Amino acid sequence: MGRTKLEIKKIEDKARRQTTFTKRRQGLYKKAGELATKCGAQVAVIAFSNAGNVFAYGHPAVNTVLRRYEAATGGGGGGSRAVREEIESKYRESVAKLEAERRVEEILGRAAAAAEGGGGRPLWSVEVEKLGVDELEKLRATMEDMKRRLAAHDGGIAAAEADSGDDRDIPAV
Amino acid sequence: MGRTKLEIKKIEDKARRQTTFTKRRQGLYKKAGELATKCGAQVAVIAFSNAGNVFAYGHPAVNTVLRRYEAATGGGGGGSRAVREEIESKYRESVAKLEAERRVEEILGRAAAAAEGGGGRPLWSVEVEKLGVDELEKLRATMEDMKRRLAAHDGGIAAAEADSGDDRDIPAV
DNA sequence: AATACTATATATAAATA
DNA sequence: TTATTTATATATAGTAT
Numbered sequence: 319m320g321r322t323k324l325e326i327k328k329i330e331d332k333a334r335r336q337t338t339f340t341k342r343r344q345g346l347y348k349k350a351g352e353l354a355t356k357c358g359a360q361v362a363v364i365a366f367s368n369a370g371n372v373f374a375y376g377h378p379a380v381n382t383v384l385r386r387y388e389a390a391t392g393g394g395g396g397g398s399r400a401v402r403e404e405i406e407s408k409y410r411e412s413v414a415k416l417e418a419e420r421r422v423e424e425i426l427g428r429a430a431a432a433a434e435g436g437g438g439r440p441l442w443s444v445e446v447e448k449l450g451v452d453e454l455e456k457l458r459a460t461m462e463d464m465k466r467r468l469a470a471h472d473g474g475i476a477a478a479e480a481d482s483g484d485d486r487d488i489p490a491v
Numbered sequence: 492m493g494r495t496k497l498e499i500k501k502i503e504d505k506a507r508r509q510t511t512f513t514k515r516r517q518g519l520y521k522k523a524g525e526l527a528t529k530c531g532a533q534v535a536v537i538a539f540s541n542a543g544n545v546f547a548y549g550h551p552a553v554n555t556v557l558r559r560y561e562a563a564t565g566g567g568g569g570g571s572r573a574v575r576e577e578i579e580s581k582y583r584e585s586v587a588k589l590e591a592e593r594r595v596e597e598i599l600g601r602a603a604a605a606a607e608g609g610g611g612r613p614l615w616s617v618e619v620e621k622l623g624v625d626e627l628e629k630l631r632a633t634m635e636d637m638k639r640r641l642a643a644h645d646g647g648i649a650a651a652e653a654d655s656g657d658d659r660d661i662p663a664v
Numbered sequence: 665a666a667t668a669c670t671a672t673a674t675a676t677a678a679a680t681a
Numbered sequence: 682t683t684a685t686t687t688a689t690a691t692a693t694a695g696t697a698t
Contacts, residue, residue: 345691
């Protein structure tokens with residue numbers, strides 16, 4: 319889908335690989351959102367870059383879909399029917415509230431993308447003016463957690479799998 | 492991307508919505524796989540149809556990516572660094588083995604897609620001849636679990652969220 | 665790095681089998 | 682229904698910013 323037909327194989331050039339990762343990740347999110355809108359589906363996309371940074375998109379929210387997935391698949395095999403039903407009912411109770419979470423994630427996702435690049439705005443420069451009260455509360459909680467983690471010098475997870483170390487040290491949230 | 496430009500809004504016609512869901516879900520999987528291959532990324536896609544059936548794709552495997560996601564995000568906020576590191580190390584130990592799981596999921600995914608349609612082959616007619624010993628072992632475990640769930644008359648999770656009941660009663664695995 | 669531009673490769677909506 | 686076909690809308694590779 320471009321000027322040249324490219325084989326589907328690993329891109330060895332670091333810069334091109336990074337550019338392609340950004341573009342295609344955005345494309346994947348867009349496709350996922352369209353699927354959700356057009357078909358009334360719930361969708362989550364999770365991606366780890368080659369350097370180990372994490373990115374995610376979800377409708378209505380990543381965690382909503384993941385929790386529901388755990389419920390539907392039995393959480394790995396050990397869950398009883400009762401446990402799954404409990405999870406499922408909790409999921410139903412909270413769907414409405416989670417719309418706020420989705421909006422926060424969208425904005426955090428943009429900040430994470432900036433971090434992946436390295437030249438972007440810091441996470442705390444996020445456009446908070448667009449958020450409502452509930453959303454600000456969620457954002458505050460997220461940032462407090464992040465602050466705790468940074469204080470504990472806990473930036474090692476993303477780097478653990480990196481093969482090139484060219485990404486930021488701080489994992490995307 | 493078709494004969495007519497369609498707005499990105501919910502498709503009300505049930506048949507068209509179903510067709511679109513199948514096509515776009517497949518497209519999403521393909522894009523996700525290409526992102527993984529070209530950029531050395533790990534990717535998971537989870538989708539619930541409007542009727543409540545679950546579908547997933549992952550490279551190297553859905554569960555691999557989900558576990559890593561939980562590790563990277565702290566499993567919802569409460570995990571200590573030590574817990575996350577433990578999860579992360581377990582993840583590393585098992586990456587190689589999970590290639591087998593990925594192949595099983597591909598084949599199960601095809602069966603699930605057939606189920607979503609309703610006219611497809613039953614799950615047990617899957618092309619098992621393509622699997623190796625480890626893979627067969629995984630498939631056996633999956634099917635035993637399914638048998639247990641069916642025996643307990645436990646097909647209700649998928650139906651719980653359905654708005655139309657036009658899907659199969661048996662959730663995709 | 666992210667984004668805008670533009671030429672080309674792909675995805676997909678409708679129609680058909 | 683699930684393929685195939687085909688016409689058209691989109692995604693994206695290369696490029697420069």
